[in-house]
Amino acid sequence: MATPWQCLCLILILIISILCQASSIQLPSKNGARYLSIFWSSNRTLSVSPKYNYETKYFQQKLDHFSFTHLPSFRQRYLINTQYWLGPSRLGPIFLYCGNEGDIEWFAANTGFLWEIAPRFGAMVIFPEHRYYGESMPYGSKEEAYKNATTLSYLTAEQALADYAVLISELKRNLSAQACPVVLFGGSYGGMLAAWMRLKYPHISIGALASSAPILQFEDLVPPETFYNIVSNDFRRESTSCFRTIKESWDVINKVGQINGGLAQLTKTFHICRELESADSLTNWLESAYSYLAMANYPYPTDFLMPLPGNPIKEVCRKIDSLPDGASVLQRIFEGVSVYYNYTGKVNCFNLDDDPHGMSGWNWQACTEMIMPMASNRTTSMFPEFYYDPKSNEEQCLKDYHVKPRPTWITTEFGGHAFKSALKAFGSNIIFSNGLLDPWSGGSVLKDVSDTIVALITEKGAHHLDLRAATAEDPDWLLDQRSSEIKMIRDWLDEYYGEKKATFSM
Numbered sequence: 001m002a003t004p005w006q007c008l009c010l011i012l013i014l015i016i017s018i019l020c021q022a023s024s025i026q027l028p029s030k031n032g033a034r035y036l037s038i039f040w041s042s043n044r045t046l047s048v049s050p051k052y053n054y055e056t057k058y059f060q061q062k063l064d065h066f067s068f069t070h071l072p073s074f075r076q077r078y079l080i081n082t083q084y085w086l087g088p089s090r091l092g093p094i095f096l097y098c099g100n101e102g103d104i105e106w107f108a109a110n111t112g113f114l115w116e117i118a119p120r121f122g123a124m125v126i127f128p129e130h131r132y133y134g135e136s137m138p139y140g141s142k143e144e145a146y147k148n149a150t151t152l153s154y155l156t157a158e159q160a161l162a163d164y165a166v167l168i169s170e171l172k173r174n175l176s177a178q179a180c181p182v183v184l185f186g187g188s189y190g191g192m193l194a195a196w197m198r199l200k201y202p203h204i205s206i207g208a209l210a211s212s213a214p215i216l217q218f219e220d221l222v223p224p225e226t227f228y229n230i231v232s233n234d235f236r237r238e239s240t241s242c243f244r245t246i247k248e249s250w251d252v253i254n255k256v257g258q259i260n261g262g263l264a265q266l267t268k269t270f271h272i273c274r275e276l277e278s279a280d281s282l283t284n285w286l287e288s289a290y291s292y293l294a295m296a297n298y299p300y301p302t303d304f305l306m307p308l309p310g311n312p313i314k315e316v317c318r319k320i321d322s323l324p325d326g327a328s329v330l331q332r333i334f335e336g337v338s339v340y341y342n343y344t345g346k347v348n349c350f351n352l353d354d355d356p357h358g359m360s361g362w363n364w365q366a367c368t369e370m371i372m373p374m375a376s377n378r379t380t381s382m383f384p385e386f387y388y389d390p391k392s393n394e395e396q397c398l399k400d401y402h403v404k405p406r407p408t409w410i411t412t413e414f415g416g417h418a419f420k421s422a423l424k425a426f427g428s429n430i431i432f433s434n435g436l437l438d439p440w441s442g443g444s445v446l447k448d449v450s451d452t453i454v455a456l457i458t459e460k461g462a463h464h465l466d467l468r469a470a471t472a473e474d475p476d477w478l479l480d481q482r483s484s485e486i487k488m489i490r491d492w493l494d495e496y497y498g499e500k501k502a503t504f505s506m
Helices: 104-109 112-121 157-174 189-200 226-238 240-258 262-269 279-295 312-322 329-341 361-366 390-401 409-414 419-426 439-443 476-505
Strands: 055-061 074-081 094-097 124-128 182-187 207-211 430-435 453-458
Touching (some): 074 157, 112 476, 157 189, 182 476, 189 207, 226 240, 226 312, 226 439, 262 279, 279 439
Parallel strands (some): 094 124, 430 453
Antiparallel strands (some): 055 074
8 A cells, every 4th residue: 555455445444454565455555566475563473263164175277278388397285175065966056266366264254244155155165376476376485476677577466367267167067057157256456256247258257246456546547646646545534633644644754764863763652573774664564554444444343454453444543533732743644553453452563564464465466467557636535746757667676676566467367447338238147335434435336337337335334244144243335235235146046047048947
């Protein structure tokens, strides 16, 4: 969200993303959508305790699938579980999650829906890791892989999709399971990949569940103010006074930051570990928190992005509104944002550039092909007003990576303009699921395109909530959404098995 993806994711995220300063689906910056890079609290480290059983394996991948140049290969990590798989003789299905911008174990731990439905389908479960994230590093290490534009040039969605296509094809061949149907899953950027893979490699899978997948967040397909308007509406829905306090805070922060000793004062007020160099860095940090709170506005406590209470925006606004009369705007904002950055109360100070989930590669993707225009309208948004400036975005990317963004490449590669007619003519078996509390829902598909490309919408859902594990606190509308998804997946498989049976009986 705001120099803060930055998931479906999250995506969202969400991304979140889930990332250094400025970046789900994990956040948009004023110069473009670095939407999955996250600001984290100090001393937070990634610790994923596997909730589900799987083997960790590695597959030797080509660095460049689209040339015959001799380049070094790399080891792609993937997680696999065959405990409930019916096997090739019974055409057991394969459920493949399209790994997104971060450590694959993190996504596996937060995609309980996939693990929970696998037994009833007799499915194999596979979580391949996205190249340049987690342990799937070309050139042997992250330092080498991220060295410059030449080594990073193979970090693209197209290469990642080719990785998944090659991996699943080889695994099926090795297991004599060529006839076993594959169903794709993904949230946020992973949901985008699942939808795009279904369209680009229709022979690889029979269907895709794309949750919180903002495939229309490019060029002018949706208004650039959409993301921040939804975040703002989430806060205004809880409390108009909370909304107004946040809206007022930006001018206060800027004024304090400009006075002598002001940055030191802001550093102290917000418990930042190192003295702020500018008010903008604090502004970005706050924007990121509000955006991720909207993504993770789940009805029960979670720790997907940060340890958070249920309905966290409600708790933020309660903190902001409950301080006694006379409390300053900055005091109120600090109490509120602490719900996101320090709900456990264990953090003494905040570091603005932690990246525990290894998502900083998204900054590169957001400077090359993932160009998602973002803007904020002062009338409809609680955020500072700004406009998307492609020239400024290009200058920043040239400075950071010595590359120029390609803002029209995603729509050229995967479509977007007149997407309804295109998907209706050439696509099938895709579920676009979205919760309208999720700011990334505004860039997703919110209406049915055809009988087989459908949109499942929930008013109170947040970033790819449907992909999370079932809990005792799940509301009825979430249970209904998941039931609909299960039924559609069952229908895809029944149709596939019916066609196979007809073929064999001919």
